[in-house]
Amino acid sequence: MIYLRLLIPALILVVMVSSCEKDPELGTSTFTLAVHPVIGTEGLILNQEYIDQEGYRIKPVTLRFYIAHVMLTSATGEVEIKDLDLLDMENVAAGEPLTFTVEAPAGDYTGISFWVGLDSTQNASDPATFNNDHPLSLATGTFWTWNTGYRFVMFEGYFDTIQNTPGPVSSTRFFNYHTGTNPLYAKAELGNASTAFTIAEGADYTYNLDLDVNKMFYGPQNIARSQGAVTHTTSNYELADKFTQNFVRAFTLSAP
Amino acid sequence: MINGKLIIGLGLLLALSVSSCKPDEVDALDRPYRLSLPAGFPSMNIPADNELTEVRVELGKMLFFDKALSRDSTVSCGSCHFQLNAFSDVVAISTGIEGRKGLRNSPPLFNLGYHPYFFFDGGVPTLELQVLAPVQDVNEMDHEFPEAVARLAQNQVYQEMAQIAYGRSFDAFVLTRAISAFERTLVSGNSAYDKYNNGSSNALNESAKRGMALFNSERLSCNGCHSGFNFTDYSFKNNGLYVQYPDSGRMRVTALPQDRDKFKVPSLRNVALTAPYMHDGSFATLPDVIEHYNSGGAANPQKDERIQPLLLSNQEKSDLLEFLYSLTDNEFITNPNYAP
Incomplete structure (x- = not known):
């Protein structure tokens, strides 16, 4: 009898506990976007010197950028998997990709799209309202305090202005591309039917992209070294605009 | 405003209890700040997340005068904004840490709650x-x-006041809100001009009255830009200071060519206290400023069309000056509530 007295409450408890557990999300997978900074075929490591495709020495020291509204594209439309993240090479070990991981719906996809920067609402945020671990907080160092809004891309370092010069790169040749302002919120679109991929339910999937420094300078816009090494966007809007056009096209699917 | 030492003492006494309070209980320790607006001033729009309370304002004042804000703890907000000068600086370009010079003249601080930017x-x-x-x-x-x-969060008094004022630990939110709260209380509107405007016909002498008439005349159109209760329309104008400006003004933040060399129209309240003048402090005295406008300014393509030679007589210059002096609010610059 005593067993029965114990058994009934135990059964009730089991039923209650099991009903409290959240059912696992059906039809989802763990999706990782991995961005590999490169310069040509070489992996990029901050504070190391490289020679770009045109023979200029370059030593990047900072590469940090926002991506917003990351979408998986399929034959039937798009699904947003991430509203905002800050990818910062200072936050990963040398040689490691810039990543974020989310739950994404399983399915067949043809590609991915995202915006480099922040949408106008995100860009109007007050950074003091966020905790330091938030991508929009003051701790990221991306907020422009003298002007409203955030720096969308911060690419800094040193480069030579004469091709094929012997190293090391001059420490006085500082370059500083800080892009921002709502008009320079730009979209990157990758993949097509020939690069379709499937995210299987319950499986981990990693989508690999390269981000090529060569393409930041030699893309649809050719950024000559003589055009200026510094832009805080409003200080040289033309240069910031060119850099933005190149930057969103500097992403490519990584070779399998 | 309640006494700062009282606040500190209150904070210390309540430190332990605060840490266990719920936000509503914390709020009960603070009281709304009674912002007294001069007659004729519109109501001030105050952000919902930063309504004025006594502790918020007091905390903001303490932070305003705290040199720990600067990297080497040598400069506070109050180092470049002196109350006796309507919270402006006395030099053309203020000095920051390590003797560094900034870009522009430090503006006076009053009636900031009305500024759109x-x-x-x-x-x-x-x-x-x-x-x-x-x-x-x-x-x-x-x-x-x-x-x-x-650094500031290590200050136990700040931590306790942050809890009382905002129901949270001291952080960037508290720092930005508290200083803003204090700055919103810097209200100036009790000059001789204001007294005259409010019915004291003897508050202005005859010269100042003539100067006021000139100021508002179609011929001078000073009030075309320096308009309203705060003597500014907050627009961006080029007043013909230079043919070529070393500072691109509003274009610096917009990158728009039409904004080149334009600067926000400043308030003229307390203007007799805020020398030197212009965005770069290039005029030492008010008579210098009047001479500039009298000359019609330099031939800059962006110059506002109202900046034309005025052909002022000496008497008119003197009257204008007298009117500008009448905009001084002595009560504001001696108000102990604003002092450290």
Whole structure:
């Protein structure tokens, strides 16, 4: 009898506990976007010197950028998997990709799209309202305090202005591309039917992209070294605009 | 405003109890700040997340005068904004840490709660965001904001006041809100001109009255830009200071060619106290300023069409000057509530 007295409450408890557990999300997978900074075929490591495709020495020291509204594209439309993240090479070990991981719906996809920067609402945020671990907080160092809004891309370092010069790169040749302002919120679109991929339910999937420094300078816009090494966007809007056009096209699917 | 020492004592006494309070209970320890607006002033729009309370304002005042805000703890907000000068500086360009010089003349601080944007180029839209700029500016305090917050957060009094005022630990939110709260209380509207406007016909002498008439005349059109209760329409104008400006003004933040060499129209309240003048402090005295406008200014293509030679007589210059002197609010610059 005593067993029965114990058994009934135990059964009730089991039923209650099991009903409290959240059912696992059906039809989802763990999706990782991995961005590999490169310069040509070489992996990029901050504070190391490289020679770009045109023979200029370059030593990047900072590469940090926002991506917003990351979408998986399929034959039937798009699904947003991430509203905002800050990818910062200072936050990963040398040689490691810039990543974020989310739950994404399983399915067949043809590609991915995202915006480099922040949408106008995100860009109007007050950074003091966020905790330091938030991508929009003051701790990221991306907020422009003298002007409203955030720096969308911060690419800094040193480069030579004469091709094929012997190293090391001059420490006085500082370059500083800080892009921002709502008009320079730009979209990157990758993949097509020939690069379709499937995210299987319950499986981990990693989508690999390269981000090529060569393409930041030699893309649809050719950024000559003589055009200026510094832009805080409003200080040289033309240069910031060119850099933005190149930057969103500097992403490519990584070779399998 | 309640006494600062009283607040500190209150905070210390309640430290333990505060840590266990719920937010509503914490709020009960603070009281709304009674902002007294001069007659004729419109109501002030205050952000919902930063309604004025006594502890918020007191905390903001303490932070305003705290040199720990700067990287080497040598410069506070009050180092470049002196109450006796209507919270402006007495030099053309203020000195930041390590003797560094900034870009523009330090503006006076009053009636800030009415401004739609801040700085001579209008680049910052709120008073709360404005707090970030001088702290991080390399030529002012040169302090990464998170580092400044971390340093100030070690101050137990600040921590306790933050809990009372905002129901949270001291952080960037508290720092920006509290200083803004204090700055919103810097209200100036009790000059001789205001007294005259409110019915004291003897508050202005005859010269000042003539100067006021000139100021508002179609011929001078000073009130075309220096309009309203705060003597500014907050627009961006080129007043013909130079043919070529070394500082691009509003274009610096918009990148728009039509904004080149334009600067926010400043208030003229307390103007007799805020020398030197212009965005770069290039005029030492008010008579210099009047001479500039009398000359019609330099031939800059962006110059406002109203800036034309005025052909002022000496008497008219004197009258204008007298009117500008009448905009001084002595009560504001001696109000002990604003002192450290």
